[in-house]
Amino acid sequence: MSADPRFDGPGPDDIFATALSQGRFVIQRCRACAASRFPPALVCAVCGSADLDWVEASGLGQVYATTIVRERDGAYNVAIVALEEGARMMTRVDGVVPADVRIGLKVRARIATDPTPHVVFAPAEGESR
């Protein structure tokens, strides 16, 4: 095999999904410039380095943008959370009615498992419900 050994092993999506299925929320951090990256990819979006590390996310973040999806069978939140590490992700904020999910709300992650593992958030301790 003459493939470049830097890229050996499972790809970044697979690494993320495997960790999540084991109850761990991991994100990438660039060894060259320290920028965080989510969703996973092979290179740093900030500096272009292919030298990315995997770190446990702190799970803390703030709501950056929010909407309420209105379906016939009810309404639910969809949000973008800015992680403490810097990257953003689409997610849902639970534990509070959708109308109370406001931009700037401090939130903490947990891993939901239905139907497949995915990261959701709830207001962090000390945030008014």
Place this chain on the structure above:
Amino acid sequence: MSPLRGRAAIVGVGNTRRWNAPGRTPFDQAQEAALLALEDCGLGLKDVDGLFCAISSSGLPVLNMAEKLGVRPRHADGTMVGGASFLFHLQTAVSALVHELCDVALIVYGSNQLSAGGRLVSMPDPQPYEAPYRPRYPISSYALATSRHMHDYGTTREHLAEVALAARAWANLNPDAFARGPLTRAEVLASRMISDPLTKADCCLVTDGGAALVVTRAERAKDLKAKPAYVLGTGAAVSHRQIAAMPDLTTTAAAESGRRAYEAAGVGPAEIDHVMVYDAFTITTLIFLEDLGFCPKGEGGRFVAGGAIAPGGSLPVNTNGGGLSCNHPGMYGLFTVIEAVEQLRGACGERQVAGCATALAHANGGVLSSQATAILGNAAAL
């Protein structure tokens, strides 16, 4: 200024104006538009040697179009970046023409989105980091951007309503618009919420339709039937795919595509007589007016308040009625160019912008992801 400035011109436009046409495939609409565009300039299918096409439901649209039209292109481009694709095509067509990769470029699109059932034809592009949260695609992505614009700049639902009302007022001057008739502020504000803060009235139409452009080098354009719309400058930019990956939810890559187009054309926003921006949702009109320099960042809502972009206002925007009230067949981008060309020709009847010599057409694709700007001018603007 770009060395390509004014070297190519849009010489033919085709618009099927069939917004609800059961029994026609996207390719039927596209073929009809192609024929209309060629007849518009007096060229024939045998003259076409550059083919540019994107169609939501087809992975190989250039091949299908070439076969159906019986053309044998020596240059082709099937770039697919959503609704902005056709302005990316236009930018590439100008370069291909000037460098003699082709002599007659046909840019073509068709859709049966309405008659096929009204849902946006979803492209095979799964988003595993969005799917678990069930956003409605694409409106929830635009709603998230709207929430941020409101938060950062104090934009209100009343500001968004101004955009919908202006679009309808223009549509009422366009006999070919799909949604015509009275529309009140109260009706817009009472519209059903779909993905907060966007309601049904903030969303573009769902229609069928077909559109096409014929583009040639400027020397040839002078000898053809219709008045040429010279391509003074183009610009394109791509920033992301998923809304969570957009660098700043209130500033799009239109700021980059617009700057490139202005620099290429050697003009600025103050010299533009007529503006077409892709209004997939009311918020996009505000953001693109900001990013293209027609008002400062964050001021879009206050800029449009009081009817500034409606008929009789200070800046004629989306004079066909836009995606909100004229037509929106899945990917609307090409229609921004068609209306710009019609305005430059002085062919717009009741909605004609007096003395229109320069026009800006801007298109958006994905979820504020791809942006492309074209600045066109008639002979007086060269």
